[in-house]
Amino acid sequence: MSRWEVVIGLETHAQLQTKSKIFSGSSIAFGAEPNVQANAVDIALPGVLPVLNREAVVCAIKFGLAVGATIAPRSIFARKNYFYPDLPKGYQISQFEIPVVAGGGLAIRVGAANDPNATATEKFVHLTRAHLEEDAGKSLHEDFHGRTGIDLNRAGTPLLEIVTEPDMRSSAEAVAYARALHSLVQWIGICDGNMQEGSFRCDANVSVRRPGEPLGTRREIKNLNSFRFMQQAIDFEVQWQINEITEGRAIRQATVLFDPDTGETRSMRSKEDAHDYRYFPDPDLLPLEIRPEWIAEVKAGLPELPQAMNARFQSEYGLSAYDASILTATRAMADFYIAAVAAAGAGNAKTVANWIMGELAARLNKNDMAVDASPISATQLAGLIQRIADNTISNNIAKKVFEALWNGEGSSADEIIEKQGLKQITDTGAIEALVDEVLAANQKSVEEFRAGKEKAFNALVGQAMKATKGKANPQQVTDLLKKKLGV
Amino acid sequence: MSLTLEDVARIALLSRIELSPAERESTRDQLNGILGFIEQLQAVNTTGIEPMAHAVDVVQRLRPDAVTETDRRADFQAVAPETEAGLYLVPRVVE
Numbered sequence: 001m002s003r004w005e006v007v008i009g010l011e012t013h014a015q016l017q018t019k020s021k022i023f024s025g026s027s028i029a030f031g032a033e034p035n036v037q038a039n040a041v042d043i044a045l046p047g048v049l050p051v052l053n054r055e056a057v058v059c060a061i062k063f064g065l066a067v068g069a070t071i072a073p074r075s076i077f078a079r080k081n082y083f084y085p086d087l088p089k090g091y092q093i094s095q096f097e098i099p100v101v102a103g104g105g106l107a108i109r110v111g112a113a114n115d116p117n118a119t120a121t122e123k124f125v126h127l128t129r130a131h132l133e134e135d136a137g138k139s140l141h142e143d144f145h146g147r148t149g150i151d152l153n154r155a156g157t158p159l160l161e162i163v164t165e166p167d168m169r170s171s172a173e174a175v176a177y178a179r180a181l182h183s184l185v186q187w188i189g190i191c192d193g194n195m196q197e198g199s200f201r202c203d204a205n206v207s208v209r210r211p212g213e214p215l216g217t218r219r220e221i222k223n224l225n226s227f228r229f230m231q232q233a234i235d236f237e238v239q240w241q242i243n244e245i246t247e248g249r250a251i252r253q254a255t256v257l258f259d260p261d262t263g264e265t266r267s268m269r270s271k272e273d274a275h276d277y278r279y280f281p282d283p284d285l286l287p288l289e290i291r292p293e294w295i296a297e298v299k300a301g302l303p304e305l306p307q308a309m310n311a312r313f314q315s316e317y318g319l320s321a322y323d324a325s326i327l328t329a330t331r332a333m334a335d336f337y338i339a340a341v342a343a344a345g346a347g348n349a350k351t352v353a354n355w356i357m358g359e360l361a362a363r364l365n366k367n368d369m370a371v372d373a374s375p376i377s378a379t380q381l382a383g384l385i386q387r388i389a390d391n392t393i394s395n396n397i398a399k400k401v402f403e404a405l406w407n408g409e410g411s412s413a414d415e416i417i418e419k420q421g422l423k424q425i426t427d428t429g430a431i432e433a434l435v436d437e438v439l440a441a442n443q444k445s446v447e448e449f450r451a452g453k454e455k456a457f458n459a460l461v462g463q464a465m466k467a468t469k470g471k472a473n474p475q476q477v478t479d480l481l482k483k484k485l486g487v
Numbered sequence: 488m489s490l491t492l493e494d495v496a497r498i499a500l501l502s503r504i505e506l507s508p509a510e511r512e513s514t515r516d517q518l519n520g521i522l523g524f525i526e527q528l529q530a531v532n533t534t535g536i537e538p539m540a541h542a543v544d545v546v547q548r549l550r551p552d553a554v555t556e557t558d559r560r561a562d563f564q565a566v567a568p569e570t571e572a573g574l575y576l577v578p579r580v581v582e
Contacts, residue, residue: 018552025555034573036558043563055552076540083503085577098540139580149574276501281540289546 005211006238007218008174008204009166012181013159014191015135015199016059022134022158023050023093030197038137038152044088049284052077056158059190060100060132061290061298063160066188066305067127069104071295077132077285080277085150086137094161096279099131100288106184107307108176109325120322125177126165133159160190166205166215171234175227178202187306187331195225204234207251208241216241217251221258221265233258237265309334317341317349326357332372343382344389351385359402376405384413396470397422425472428480434472435480438464449485457481488526489519 021028024041041048064071078096105126137152162181168174182200185191193200202224207216221237224230236258241251256265304312306328313324327337333356340352356371360381364371384405388398401416410416417423425431439446442463448456464477490498495515499506506514560573569576 020552020554020556025550025553027554027556033560035560035564035575036573037556038563039556039559040563045563051550052547053552054549057549074546081501085575085580140574141580144571144574144576146579147569147571147576148578148580149571150577151574278501283541286543286545286547287540 003211004208004238004242006169006171006234007166007207007209007215008168008171008234009218010164010168010174010177011203011205012162012178013135013201013203014162014181014185016056016158016160016190017192018053018055018059018158020053021156022053022056022132024156026156028154028157030194032153034149034151035153038155042088042156043152044090050093050282052285052288053158056132057100057288057290058298059158060130060160061295062188062190062302063130063162063185064101064104065295065299065302066184067101067104067106067130069101069127069130071290072098072100072102072288073290073292074098075100075131075288075290077282077288078279079282080133080279082277084136084139085148086139086152086155088137088152088155092134092136093282093285094133094279095131097281099129100290101127101130103127103129106177106180108173108180110170110173110176120325123167123173123176125167125173128163128165130160130162133161135159160185166207166218171231171238174204174234175231178227178230183330184306188302198225201225202230204230204237206234206237206241208238208245216245217253219251219254219256219265219267221256222268224258229258229260232260232263233265236263240265303331306331306334313337313349317346317353319350319353323353323357327353330371332370336371336374336378339378340382340385343379344385348382348385348389351389352382355381355385355402359399363406375408376402380405380412387413387417391424391426391473393417393422393424394470394473396474397424400470422471425468426476428476431468431472431476432480434467435464435477435484438467439481439484446485457485488522490515490522 015028016022018028020026021042024039026037026039026042029037035043041050061071063069075095075098077093079091080094080096081091083090103126105124108123108125109120110123111120135154135157137150137155140149140151142149164177168177182193182195185200186193191199195201204221204224205218206221207218209216219237219241221233224233237256244251254267256267258265310321310324310328313319313327314321319327326333328334337352337356340356341349344352360371360374360376364374384398384401387393387401388395393401397417400420401413401422404410404416404420405413410419438460442460445456445459445463449460460481461474461478464481465472465474468477492511492515495506495511495518498518499511499514564570564573564575567575
């Protein structure tokens, strides 16, 4: 039997980081009392009119520029009609025929996220479009005497819906794309990326086919709000579809939900009619015009994008592709690295990368902290690395200083080195004296070594390092010992 | 193009409008009359004319991103049929 090919396209709703709603002056702050941020426009009282938020458009332009898309000089708002109690107007204002952003795409790396030795494959995921729309309210199905409670605070929150071509061929690719997109929208400051609060949610369109055949019938998995669930849901769905087809049952187009408790996807019992949205241009809103000057102005304010920065880290600092991709995975990580390199000097860029990805990342992971919450600042880390570079401290001692900085035992590496007397002993005379003492006190090891026991030498090095409290340069100690023992 | 009684029943359902069998027939006739006007419009040669999304040829004015609204929940909920704990209550919706 020939193998199956998996085909996945993603639709992502990114909540835009504005202060007010897309068509009204209500706040979009999270966590308010029900319905206190729902004004006459949001609850669809008769006679009200929507007025478009300029900042929401700026967010869409930023995104379009970041993914190399075309920004429509004129785009149109449409009504998507359906009835649901948390959609008070009976339609959602969205964009249909002419979206604000068309085309573009995102380069992703698959397969080496956590392993520098694995070979990552690069892939380009094409975007179909990205359009502006408003979010709906929330239905609370808890027990209100057999009634459903409606909170319209979220109604009218600005969203950018980002739609890909069916370019992904595995759950790993889908997750890699979703992660890259998640990082990008935060990088350019248009979305806070908070998946728990629903600021970034994905729907996955999944189908399977034999290679070379036309696309199979797809089923859409709704509302995936974590990368882990996305992977599990797609893997389950793919296996389910293959089983169905293998057993001779055709796939019917459907919307399904993922149940994290069972790890299964199940079909929503929605009527066929639900997909007939009867889109038409919203007569309440005029065409959105975006002039080239406006695009140029937004472009001038964009930060350096992750891909450009990744390439620069490799060419300017000599980092490996893997290191550069880790350090540009999030804006916070990149900012930290750039600040640390600025303070430590470009000559230490590679060492800075190693410390951030090694010691610091391990510590942050262990404490479940993000890099922007690191108790060690970029400047403090840079100070530590400078003292390694100028041989004030050894790598081993540096780990102690790092520990002390983490615990807030001093405000800088220099202060800790000074206060705790950790400065490396470089005075040859002083080390020689210590080595002599060690040789005298460990005659047994010396004899064993002379008798041919190699291990005895290591014991002597250990004793000597202990005598210097780790402050001597291990290489210098080894050299001196060899000299004294005549080898 | 003309609509059948089945088309009308389906559109009525999507629009949540309840029509009696007699109303269905009169609605069908009215809608088909409107479609007849549209057919006349479609006969006009529009080659080279860019479609408009709105009857007036002006562009959307934009609003600065500022919170200008205050909480008026009490006023709005005073005229709502049913509320509890700040929520609007509606007949139970089951997915």
